[in-house]
Amino acid sequence: MVQDRLDEAVSSASIMHHNYPNLPESYVLYAKALSKAGRFSQSMAVWEEAVNYLPLKTIWLAQAIQVAVKVGNEEVIKRLLSLLEGIFIHPPSAGLLAELTRQGRIVSGSVGIHCNQVMGWTWLPVGMGPRIEPIGGGASSPTILHTSMQICGTHALRSFALALPESKDAYSLRVFSPDHKDIPGSPLTCEPVSSISVRKTNRTGRPVVLMPVYDDKRATWISLASLLASQRVCTTPFDIVVVWDHGPDRHLFQYLERLARFQKIKLEVTPRNLGFLGAVNHGLRQYPNRDIVLLNADTIVNGDWFDRLHRISRACPKVGTITPMGSFAELVSFPSPRDPADVTSRKTTAKIDQAFKDAAGRRPWLEIPVGVGFCMYVTRELLNRIGGLDGYWLFSGYGEEVDLCLRAKKAGFCNLVALNVFVAHFGNRSFGLRKKALVAQNNKALFSRYPEYDKQYRQFLQDDPLRPHREAVSLKLYRPLDGPLHILYAWDKDSPNIDLLREAGKLQNQAWGALLIQDLGTKTYVTLQVRREIKLADTRFILPLQWPNLKTAMERLSPTCLMLHSLAAPVLKLAQQLGYPMELCLGQLTPQLLRLWRNGSPCPEDAFNMIRRVHCLDKDVAGWISAAGINAEVVLRENHIPVSEYFCAEIPAFPAWLVPAPRHLEEFRRLCSQASQQSRYGTLFYVLGVNDLWGNTPRPANIRPCPPVDREKSTPARAMLIIGNDPEQIRMWSAWAADRKIPCYLSVA
Known part of the structure; x- marks a missing residue:
């Protein structure tokens, strides 16, 4: 009886978690219900999802670690402890740290930079406090703003906040224990904005494409190959500068040295690992009075991409930054910010880039709230006015370019997106939990400095002024489907039958196309979804107003037939108007067909007379079609799951x-x-x-x-x-x- 009640609680919590995935409490209720029912492995997985969703929730993290220890999954424990060492703006509980110490798991603390302060915590034996030591730059020691200590057994939990000293030069801070072991996060790279000289001089010399490199030899090789190829095509000369940030792969460094020896690139080496922010500022200091393009080492550029960015920088007054369209490029992603394309080949990049080039009008730019750091053109005028990336406000990891763009906006400059350039970005690399903690902490710092930023960003995504351009680019990329175009109601687009058909097309490397219908009486909204090598942007039409546009898109797609997934009047009407051969796909007897059958009418009047073939995903449905005396070829799709x-x-x-x-x-x-x-x-x-x-x-x-x-x-x-x-x-x-x-x-x- 007790177990039945526990199972019922798990079932209820599971339903709530599924229906409300963005509600934080749904994770907690589901994980606790699983733990009470004795399903600790499942509970551990849900707790890990929870801390992945809200990585700064140390209470959740503590419970996740406790369940993982009970299960004995060392891999999960390692990931969770790495996250623990990445959270520095507030400490975990002393009880959790004491329990980890009793188990022989060593966690010494965490430290980072947040809002002009050094913040962190340490877990060290009583009587052994942390030490702080400036390295280089002639900086003085930070000023203590706040400290606290909580003794638990043989160890003490200390948390602290220190004010960073003013300095015109970059320097480092080392935070270490009395036995000279660095606290996780140390040494800290302190990069004040003034470390990039603020000048009033004109730009001179070639623009520079600045690429920080740390790891991933294959992605770096692809990126540099495309960059070197484009350098031969572009009429605007530019230098390629690679900043080596002391990554773990010596073979990658040797490859870069070889390119520099043959004068393909210019190689700069940081004094030690500085992170993205420090590596960029190191490069900026080496090349004053030049326009800079910040380019990630996991990107692919195409053709005369630099010429197009450079022309926009000269065409618009008060330009601060220019970001091209891209894949995994946040608000400028193609085909949409929430569903970016996974583009990893130069051939596909060239096709998409050409479509962007062809679809752009006479004014190929649009103002955006902030640029995106995967590829961002930064003008010398902006750098002369506001300096480089701010390493006093943010800890290296995420958001540095956002801060630069928001400072540019305050200084009267504008941030633009280039509508005629596409740069592929391998942004589907999964973030570790520690990286997500750094992102969350930097976001807190950004929102405290720019309270209006989050609202502006969300409003831009909601308004989506880039949607018409994405649709125009998709139209340029339309090619014959060599298969059917599925027509269905918008709310059926995620049904298992549709998923199976879509996945089958993907596995067979076939194009997929669907028309989603939303009938509102006087107007009918139609959304065209197409996937070829990549998924293209959804193209929306309002009928009958945009009927010519829909006909043009259909002519480009040239489907072999229209595959109907419903016999509703709007579906049949649109299919008739399009004028292509029609086939019907049935996965089950729908309530609509059941009503007709119950009333003695097997199907809508003349509906099946227009259909040449019926695809049945279940034997019972095929039997019903045959029994109803419908004059159409019946095909049982054996590659799907016949439930009977x-x-x-x-x-x-x-x-x-x-x-x-x-x-x-x-x-x-x-x-x-x-x-x-x-x-x-x-x-x-x-x-x-x-x-x-x-x-x-x-x-x-x-x-x-x-x-x-x-x-x-x-x-x-x-x-x-x-x-x-x-x-x-x-x-x-x-x-x-x-x-x-x-x-x-x-x-x-």
Whole structure:
């Protein structure tokens, strides 16, 4: 009985976590419910998700570490302790640190720079406090602003905040324990803005493409190869300067030395590992009076990209920064900020860059709130006015270029996006937990310095002034699909059937296209989704106003047929207007078809007369089509999952594509068991999903997805399970079951 209640609590918490993934409390409730039920491995995974979502929540981190220790997963413990050593703006609990010490896990503290202060904490034996020592630059020691100490057993937890001394030069601070071991985060690179000389001189000499390099030999090789190739194409001469930041790969350094020896690049070496911020400022100091392009070592450029950026820098007055469009480029990402393309080849980059070049108008730029540091042109006028990156306010890791752009805006300069340039960025590299903590802490510093920035950024994403240009570029990239164009309602786009078809096309390296319809009576909104080598931007049309534009896009795509996933009037009407051969895809008997069947009419009037072929994803559906006397070729898609084949007495394994979505699994098992005990003939289930079933709830074994074809001769079902939260459909299906005296069970989310 107790275990049943615990399982019910887990099921409820799982539903809440799935329905509200952005609600922090949903992580806590789900993880705690799993722990109480004794499922510690699952609980550990949820806690890790939680700290990944909010990395600065040290209370969550402490509970995640405790569960990971109980499970004994050393790999997860290592990741969580790395995160612990990356959080320096507030300390963890002394109790957690004491427990880790008893287990022999050494955590000495964390230190970093935040809002003109050195902030951190240490966990050292009582009587052994941290020491601070300036290195280079002639700087004095920081001034103590705040300290606190909490003794727990043989160790003491000390937290501190120190004011950074004023200095015109860059310097370093070493924070270490009495046995001369650096505290994690030390030594600190202190880079005041004034370390980049603020001058009133004109730009002289060639512009410089400045590339900091630390690791990843393959990405660096691809990036430099594309950069050297473009240097031969561009009419504007520029120098390539690589700043080596003492990475771990000596072979990479030797490769850079070889390029410098043959005068392909200029190589600068930092005195020690300074991080992105320190490496950039080191390069800026070596090349005064030059325009600078900050370029990541995991990018691909194409053709005369630099000429186009350079022309924009000369065409607009008071230009501070220019950022091209890119992949994994935040607010200037293609095809969208929330779903960037994964572009990793020079060939694909060249195609997309050419499309951007062709789609740009006479004024190929637009003002944006901030630039993005993967590739950013910075004018000498801006650097002369405000200096370089600010290493007094932010800790090296993230947001340095955002701070530069916001300071530029305050100084009267503008930040632009180049609409005629595309630069690929391998930004899909996964961040470690420690990196995410640095990002979160730097964001706190940015929001405290620029309270209006977050609102402006979100407003820009909401308004999305770049959307028309992204759509125009996608139109340039349209090519014949060599396959069907799927037509469906917008709310069905994430159904399992559609996912299966989309994934099958991806695996077979086929293009995928879909028209999503949203009918609002007087107007119909149509969204065209296309994926070729990469996913292109969704193109929206308002019908009938933009009918000519839709026809033009369709002519470029030239689908072999239109694959209908519904027989609703708006779908049929649009398909008829487009004038392509039509085929129908059915995964289950929908409520609409069920109503028609119940009323004695197998299908809408003349609907099937226009359809040459019906694709059925289930044997029962194929049987119904045949029994209805529909004059169309029936194709059973064997490459999909026919649910009827999973008929058995108990529920075994589920198909692989259902495993990540165990929403109502526990509730379903309980109801199946209950119904089976009530029937002495065995149990045949109808399981029907309403509203939120698609993509969220598993379709288990021992089910049939629709009513039997021959109502008189077929074996009646013993029970029905309805899953979802749509009141209208729940009432409809419950009434259907009641008419046939079928016990009906509800699992309402």
